[in-house]
Amino acid sequence: MTTQTRIFETPLYPYARSGDQDAPMPVRHPVVIVGAGPVGLGAAIDLAQQDIPVVVLDDNDKVSFGSRAICFAKRPLEILDRLGCGQPMVEKGVTWNLGKVFFDDRQIYNFNLLPEDGHKNPAFINLQQYYFEDYLVKRLRELQAQGKPIDLRGNNKLSAIGAHDDYVALEIDTPEGPYNMEADWLIACDGANSATRRMLGLDFTGRVFEDNFLIADTIMEADYPTERWFWFDPPFNRGQSALLHKQPDNVWRIDFQIGWDIDREEELKEENIRKRLHAMLGEDAKFELEWCSIYTFQCRRMESFRHQRVLFAGDAAHQVSPFGARGANSGLQDADNLGWKLKLVLDGTAPDTLLDSYSEERVHGANENILNSTRSTDFITPKSETSRAFRNAVLDLAEAYEFARPLVNSGRLSVPCTYDGSILNGPDSSDLPVRTRPGSPAADAPTRDGWLMDRLGNRFQVLAIGVDAPDSLEDGGIGIEVLRLSPDESPQFTERYLGEAVRAVYLMRPDQHVAARWTSYDEKAVIAALKIATGRA
Amino acid sequence: MSKINTQPNIAGADDFYAELLAIHDGRPKAESDAINARLILLLANHIGDRAVLTDAMTKAVDCGHR
Numbered sequence: 001m002t003t004q005t006r007i008f009e010t011p012l013y014p015y016a017r018s019g020d021q022d023a024p025m026p027v028r029h030p031v032v033i034v035g036a037g038p039v040g041l042g043a044a045i046d047l048a049q050q051d052i053p054v055v056v057l058d059d060n061d062k063v064s065f066g067s068r069a070i071c072f073a074k075r076p077l078e079i080l081d082r083l084g085c086g087q088p089m090v091e092k093g094v095t096w097n098l099g100k101v102f103f104d105d106r107q108i109y110n111f112n113l114l115p116e117d118g119h120k121n122p123a124f125i126n127l128q129q130y131y132f133e134d135y136l137v138k139r140l141r142e143l144q145a146q147g148k149p150i151d152l153r154g155n156n157k158l159s160a161i162g163a164h165d166d167y168v169a170l171e172i173d174t175p176e177g178p179y180n181m182e183a184d185w186l187i188a189c190d191g192a193n194s195a196t197r198r199m200l201g202l203d204f205t206g207r208v209f210e211d212n213f214l215i216a217d218t219i220m221e222a223d224y225p226t227e228r229w230f231w232f233d234p235p236f237n238r239g240q241s242a243l244l245h246k247q248p249d250n251v252w253r254i255d256f257q258i259g260w261d262i263d264r265e266e267e268l269k270e271e272n273i274r275k276r277l278h279a280m281l282g283e284d285a286k287f288e289l290e291w292c293s294i295y296t297f298q299c300r301r302m303e304s305f306r307h308q309r310v311l312f313a314g315d316a317a318h319q320v321s322p323f324g325a326r327g328a329n330s331g332l333q334d335a336d337n338l339g340w341k342l343k344l345v346l347d348g349t350a351p352d353t354l355l356d357s358y359s360e361e362r363v364h365g366a367n368e369n370i371l372n373s374t375r376s377t378d379f380i381t382p383k384s385e386t387s388r389a390f391r392n393a394v395l396d397l398a399e400a401y402e403f404a405r406p407l408v409n410s411g412r413l414s415v416p417c418t419y420d421g422s423i424l425n426g427p428d429s430s431d432l433p434v435r436t437r438p439g440s441p442a443a444d445a446p447t448r449d450g451w452l453m454d455r456l457g458n459r460f461q462v463l464a465i466g467v468d469a470p471d472s473l474e475d476g477g478i479g480i481e482v483l484r485l486s487p488d489e490s491p492q493f494t495e496r497y498l499g500e501a502v503r504a505v506y507l508m509r510p511d512q513h514v515a516a517r518w519t520s521y522d523e524k525a526v527i528a529a530l531k532i533a534t535g536r537a
Numbered sequence: 538m539s540k541i542n543t544q545p546n547i548a549g550a551d552d553f554y555a556e557l558l559a560i561h562d563g564r565p566k567a568e569s570d571a572i573n574a575r576l577i578l579l580l581a582n583h584i585g586d587r588a589v590l591t592d593a594m595t596k597a598v599d600c601g602h603r
Contacts, residue, residue: 386570393574403582 006290008130011061012137015155021179029055030346032170032183034158034196037064038129039314039331040189041136044150045083045143046339049458052346053149055183057172059190061154063137066291067128067217070247071325075416075441076332077121078512082457085139086121089132093125094246099228101398101408105235108399110227113413118492119444120451124413126247129328158190161199161310168309185342186310189331192298194316202307206300207374209321210260211381214294216273218252220287230410232380232395236279241380241410251290254280255322257381264294297321299374301366305359311338318366323376323411326369333417334362340458340510344534349477354535357424365417372412379409416441419513426507426516426529433499442512445493447485452493455483457512460530466503467521475527478534480507509533539586541593 013036020027031047033040036058047054072093080086100110115123143150155175162169168186172179188196197204229244231237240257247253256276258267266272273292278285301318305311314331338358344350382388397404419425419439428438436443444453460480462469466487473480487498498504507515507529516529531537547553561569581590 386574389567389570389574390578393571393578396571397575397578401579404578407578 006130007134008063008065008291011154012063012134013058013152013154014061015153015175017174017176018151018153018179020181021174021176026169026180026182028167028182028184029053030184031055031187031342032057032168032181032185033187033189035189035191035314035316036133036137036152036154037189037191037314037331038069038132038136038328039335040187041133041140042079042083042332043187043189043313043335043339044152045085045136045139046335047342048140048143048148048150049083050339050343051149052343054151055181056150056152057156057158058152058154059157063133064129066215066293067130067247067251067253069129069132069325069328070126070245070253071329071413072125072127072132073325073329073414073416074115074119074121074123075414076329077125078441078444078453079332079336081121081453082336082512083139084142085135088135088138089127090121090125092131092135092248093127094226094248095122095125096226096228096246097123098225099230099410101395101410102229102231102234103392103395103399104233106399108395109405109408111405118446118490118496120453121444124325126245126253128247128251131248132328158195158199161186161196163200163308163310165308184309184346187338188310188312188316189314189335190316192315192319194312196310197302197312197316200307200310203303204300204319205303206298206319206370208298209296209377209381212258212260212262212264212267212294212296213322214256214258214267214273214276214292216254216256216277216292217247217290218254218277218287219250219290220252220281220285221250222252222281222285222287224252232391232410234280236276242280243410258294262294267294268292295322299370299377301363301370305334305362306355311342311355311358313338313362317362318370320369320373321377323380324369324373324413325411326373326414329414330365330369330417333365334358336511337362343510344478347477350534350536357422357535361417361419361422361424364419364422368417369414376409376411380411424509424515424533424535426532427518427525429501429504429517429519431499431501431519432504432517433496436497436506436514436517438514438516440514442508442514443496445496446490447493448489452489453512456508458510460510460515460533461508462526463497463504463506463508464521465497465505467505469505469521470523473523473526473530475530476534476536478530480526480530507533539588539592541584541589541596543596 031054033056044054044056097113113123157173159173160171168183231242243255245253305317313334320326341354382391394407425438462482465485469482505521506517509515515533
């Protein structure tokens with residue numbers, strides 16, 4: 001392994017004594033977040049930007065150990081832009097569009113993600129999770145410097161929890177001993193093995209996949225192109241699969257499926273990993289190992305993501321296979337969905353039942369992700385002779401005939417979730433394009449004043465497209481800003497928001513999702529839709 | 538809902554059947570299974586209609602349970 005000090009071995013937010021530890025009575029905070037991973041940090045930034053005081057507890061003081069999640073999709077990048085830290089990630093990240101699929105000893109076809117034009121962000125970037133978290137911590141420090149109320153506590157480990165109807169009692173372990181505090185709301189972002197979930201004795205059911213995967217993050221000066229390469233049954237890993245994917249700094253993610261009955265310790269020996277890599281890359285290949293790990297996975301979720309005053313987000317609430325990059329990507333969409341709802345509830349402008357819609361909408365997202373990731377896993381690792389025969393039939397046919405290529409499933413890459421059927425959705429107009437129907441995330445498009453996405457989010461907005469409307473609206477203490485747009489901002493804008501219509505009105509949620517839409521402006525209708533979207537109807 | 542055609546539809550039924558068996562002649566079972574899988578996928582794509590495919594799968598399963 002390399003000897004230089006790596007970013008994920010350096011304490012980034014070391015333990016410091018908090019005033020809470022010396023308080024005579026437990027201090028009550030509006031929001032406490034458990035876990036400073038991508039989801040916990042994202043949620044903390046979202047809340048702090050809205051001036052909600054937030055305490056983040058992490059059981060260590062460093063970014064993710066090893067690269068772990070490496071693939072970030074467009075929708076999370078848009079969320080990160082809203083959180084003020086998307087672009088450094090896009091600049092550092094590796095943008096890729098081309099994928100190649102190999103079967104046995106040959107390439108059977110390649111595909112291009114063909115990203116749609118008229119979007120600020122790329123379809124995907126590859127970026128090590130440690131960089132991702134490092135940028136989030138930098139953003140958090142920037143907010144602190146601006147006086148935003150955000151407190152990140154390293155080496156603060158949740159050791160006991162008491163859930164009540166109107167608050168949560170917490171006991172925290174630190175290097176200087178335990179202390180107690182309380183939270184009006186607790187957000188558990190403490191990963192697939194969530195201690196919060198375990199201590200509350202909550203369910204986490206689903207399907208176990210009996211397989212192991214070996215990750216070898218390999219540093220090499222290689223002239224492999226910036227593409228995703230996936231092998232089914234290659235000569236260097238017979239009967240199994242393998243993946244090669246580029247990360248920044250000449251780090252390559254190499255992932256070997258290695259089966260169920262393995263000797264973990266033996267597989268993780270550097271000499272054995274090197275043997276596998278030489279078989280794949282050639283005997284002369286020169287490389288260093290940055291990080292290696294063996295993982296197994298399950299596809300499962302909690303029944304509900306809300307339990308009284310405790311809200312679960314990310315892997316703590318739902319777990320998927322890595323195929324399709326649906327873990328961190330969906331966790332960020334959880335945080336995105338939760339931030340504005342919690343703000344309204346804390347402000348007292350919406351009832352706390354609005355937070356039930358967080359669970360409903362994100363359970364819908366989790367179901368979609370679990371379905372897709374289970375199907376990918378069944379294709380990649382067939383569980384019976386017959387499923388293997390069909391899988392290989394698809395691959396053989398895909399080499400010769402185009403029709404079989406859509407059946408090849410090496411991971412259906414994360415796409416944003418549309419909250420079809422959500423109780424927060426208001427009226428729809430069938431004259432407008434299907435892709436921007438209520439429940440959908442806004443589709444980016446160029447406008448005369450920049451990217452549409454850069455002009456959306458963090459408050460309710462009305463898009464008044466080719467119609468007259470007042471500058472702003474208000475109902476029950478919740479404001480709506482009006483954004484006036486012309487029907488011909490750009491061809492992509494017209495196509496995505498109007499279709500054949502000449503004018504339209506969209507009510508947008510603070511998380512950039514469409515709440516309701518019409519083909520003419522009616523103030524009463526907009527206010528009624530706002531009530532629905534904020535759980536006050 | 539569209540149903541799969543269950544009326545006789547192949548001219549020269551005996552010829553077709555003989556040809557179907559002939560492609561499996563002398564092959565090990567694994568090879569035959571692979572050919573059958575490819576054949577099913579080719580035919581399914583040709584049919585295309587999802588409701589017809591579901592109907593065909595249902596009938597194929599049910600028929601064996603009589």
